[in-house]
Amino acid sequence: MTESPLSIPVYEGSMLSLRSRSSIPSVSRSRPLTGLAKRKSEPEPKWKHGELESKYRCTACNSYLRFPVQFEDCGHYICSSCLPDIMRVAPRCPTCQQPVSRDKIVNDKTLQKEIQSLDVYCFSKEKGCTWEGTLKDYTVHTETCGFVMIDCPNECGVRFEKRFLTKHQTEDCPKRKVACEFCKTSVVFEDEIPHLNICTEFKIPCPNQCSDQEFSRGQIQSHLDNECPKQELSCPFNECGCDYRGQRIDIAKHMKESPGVHLNVAGRTITIQKKLLQAFEERISEQKKWIELLAGKVNALEKTYGAQYIWKIDHYQERLEEARTNKKTTLFSPPFLTSRHGYRLALSICLCGDGRAKGKYVSLFICLCRGDYDSLLSWPFSHRVTFTLIDQCEDVNNRRPIIYTVKPNICKENKPFLGRPVTDRNPSFGAQKFTDLDAMATLEYIKDDTIYIKVDIDNEEMIII
Missing domain, CATH: 3.30.40.10 (Zinc/RING finger domain, C3HC4 (zinc finger))
Structure with a gap:
């Protein structure tokens, strides 16, 4: 039913x-x-x-x-x-x-x-x-039920009745854990012999058979180096030219019997070392002169090529008015290279802001241009870009530049901006809110109706061709 x-x-x-x-x-x-x-x-x-x-x-x-x-x-x-x-x-x-x-x-x-x-x-x-x-x-x-067939929990591959589990785990399983007799470390039973072959606490006799005492494997080298009377050693004056070798108990006797020989070889060695030291000092002096010369050249190069590009924008007030009235909202810099055979880039600036920043901020961007060496460079472009509005204060120590850094985010969506250019130039990326318009009128960012924009490209991981 x-x-x-x-x-x-x-x-x-x-x-x-x-x-x-x-x-x-x-x-x-x-x-x-x-x-x-x-x-x-x-x-x-x-x-x-x-x-x-x-x-x-x-x-x-x-x-x-x-x-x-x-x-x-x-x-x-x-x-x-x-x-x-x-x-x-x-x-x-x-x-x-x-x-x-x-x-x-x-x-x-x-x-x-x-x-x-x-x-x-x-x-x-x-x-x-x-x-x-x-x-x-x-x-x-x-x-x-103790008669149920089970697999060994240690995965040794043996199958047995459950009632024999304790006996198997304590006596028969090759993968059971055992404690090393010497270092007390827990090891797998089947690995016990290989472990004993490297165990630092395993007791072994002195290879020179200096006594019946046994030493742990970790201490035997110290025993041979510092204690064993039968260990064969070189004379302490070996590096000075004495070729004698003997057991530790014979070295003291050799030192006592050969003071004159050791004094001669030591004196000869000191003379040779003095000549070598003089030669090294002369060499070091020459190296110092070369270092000073190269440091001067590097300093000159850094001053000449410190920033990849500095953009001078003159007639600032006139260009700002054109941007405000939408006659010419964007200015473009001439293209420049990050190095002699590097990326070809160009700056663009919206003096009255771009998009949501319009009328409130200065917007500053950079774009990748198609260059002669693009096939030799790494893509997509991933190097940090630093924009700097230079303060033109005459006192260099009191200058307060406005700095903005952009780290490109390498992702699929940004490929049009950071990938290898297929047209004359890629879309621009950068700082839509580089600095607010009110800040431009402070300090001496505008001087003689001119501003300067510096751009630095981090070349630490850049391929240098």
């Missing part, structure tokens, strides 16, 4: 929530369908009263019905976890092959309770598991 159809929980890969008597929404088929395959791989309990009756068995997965659902047209049952795979392609009842409809599928809670109350043994009963109970408690038991 079936109950009124209710919503069935989705589990174990199920992708379908069953309807009430009204229509149900269509089912998404984009997720993987693993319920049927998973059910077939699960161990089935031993049934206390013999073989499981066919009315309790799912014809799709051939296991007991779990959360059974019934096809109303033919009356057959399957597990709700098997339903998504059945409905995925051509929905048919696996028992009679009759077509089924999503609108005619109901769950049977009465049958579910009847199945869950069946008496069962553990599937490992023949191996020695003594558990028995009802099917509803079977899943809980399988989670703790």
Whole structure:
């Protein structure tokens, strides 16, 4: 007897929530369908009263019905976890092959309770598991049953019954953790021998067999360098020309017996060192002269080519009035190069502002122009640009220039501005609000009806051709 159809929980890969008597929404088929395959791989309990009756068995997965659902047209049952795979392609009842409809599928809670109350043994009963109970408690038991086959948690590749887990992890697993006997570091068991080959605390005897004492691998070199009486050493005057070599215990005797020889070689070495020192001092003196000469040349070049470009704009008041009356809103500078074979650029200025800045600010821009050496340069253009409105105060120390820096943002949207020019010049980018118009009248930015705009291009990462 079936109950009124209710919503069935989705589990174990199920992708379908069953309807009430009204229509149900269509089912998404984009997720993987693993319920049927998973059910077939699960161990089935031993049934206390013999073989499981066919009315309790799912014809799709051939296991007991779990959360059974019934096809109303033919009356057959399957597990709700098997339903998504059945409905995925051509929905048919696996028992009679009759077509089924999503609108005619109901769950049977009465049958579910009847199945869950069946008496069962553990599937490992023949191996020695003594558990028995009802099917509803079977899943809980399988989670703790010691006869369940599991993979090693350390991923060593061994598969064994769960009851042997502790023994395997403490005695057999090649990937179990053990403490090094010498440095106490935790290492994987199969890596213990390679670790001992490099362990700094591993005890080893002196290679010169100076005693029966053992030293840690990390201390042995110090022992050889400073303590071992049998370590072979060179005479302390070796660099002065004494070729004697002997054990540490013989070096003291050699030093005592050969003071004259050592005094001679030391004196000879001092004489040679004095001559070399004099030669080095003469060489250093020559290098200092060259450095001073080159520093002067560099200083001269920096003064000559300090900024890539300084733009002189004369007749300022006349040009400002033309901008205000829209006769000539934009002025363009002559093109200039960042270096002898560098990027070709040009400045543009709107003395009365551009766009939203019009009437309030001075707008200053720069653009990339097509040049003769573009194929040799790196694109898109990514170098920092610094605009400077020069204060023409006679006292250089009191000048207060207006400085604005632009760092190009390399992105797809800015390619028309920063990419290699395909026409005479790219669209301009820069400072729409470079400085407000009122600031222009302060200090000495305007002098003799002239202003100066300096532009510096950061060339730290620029390709120099």
